[in-house]
Amino acid sequence: MSEIYKIHFLPDEQHTKTLAESLAKSAKKGDIFFLRGDLGVGKTTFARYFIRFFLGENEVVPSPTFTLVQSYDTKAFPLWHIDLYRLEDPEETFELGLEEIFENGVCLIEWPERMMAYAPEKRIDLSFFQEEGERKVIVKYLNQHETYEHTKI
Ligand SMILES: Nc1ncnc2c1ncn2[C@@H]1O[C@H](COP(=O)(O)OP(=O)(O)O)[C@@H](O)[C@H]1O
Ligand SMILES: [Mg+2]
Numbered sequence: 001m002s003e004i005y006k007i008h009f010l011p012d013e014q015h016t017k018t019l020a021e022s023l024a025k026s027a028k029k030g031d032i033f034f035l036r037g038d039l040g041v042g043k044t045t046f047a048r049y050f051i052r053f054f055l056g057e058n059e060v061v062p063s064p065t066f067t068l069v070q071s072y073d074t075k076a077f078p079l080w081h082i083d084l085y086r087l088e089d090p091e092e093t094f095e096l097g098l099e100e101i102f103e104n105g106v107c108l109i110e111w112p113e114r115m116m117a118y119a120p121e122k123r124i125d126l127s128f129f130q131e132e133g134e135r136k137v138i139v140k141y142l143n144q145h146e147t148y149e150h151t152k153i
Helices: 013-025 043-055 098-104 112-118 145-152
Strands: 003-009 032-036 069-073 078-083 106-110 123-131 134-142
Touching: 003 013, 013 043, 032 043, 032 112, 043 069, 043 078, 043 106, 043 123, 078 098, 098 106, 106 112
Parallel strands: 032 106, 032 123, 078 106
Antiparallel strands: 003 134, 069 078, 123 134
């Protein structure tokens, strides 16, 4: 198991945008981003800037809280935005077809805690925090040997 940690402070949305765009720029098919943290810490905001890097700033990016899965077509790969908040049983991840999604596209997953038993070992965990008004995110690269350029961000 290899882990590399980076911490980024996110005092405003511009900082979230800059980080999301730099990760989007080096994203490759098969990359899985776990977006962790409590309600309101900025997970959907990060996903929105990541998706808009590919589709333009006018792209409407709704929170997938109710649909669970939203897909977007980019030139390079299908991009999936998933919110597992409403998942009641981790077994339901199979019904969503996540295994196929993981192989064929780039995935952003909010509330991945709901499927931890089935979490892929190779992934990028972003843990968002908001404490005493200070926002930050810890980016953890798990087993990302062959996509080393991510770890420079
Ligand atoms: N870096 C940031 N600085 C200031 N406000 C932010 C930042 N990131 C997100 N927000 C704001 O926080 C609120 C909740 O963000 P959201 O992305 O919906 O959280 P989550 O998806 O984690 O529940 C929104 O009003 C959003 O504009
Ligand atoms: Mg959200």
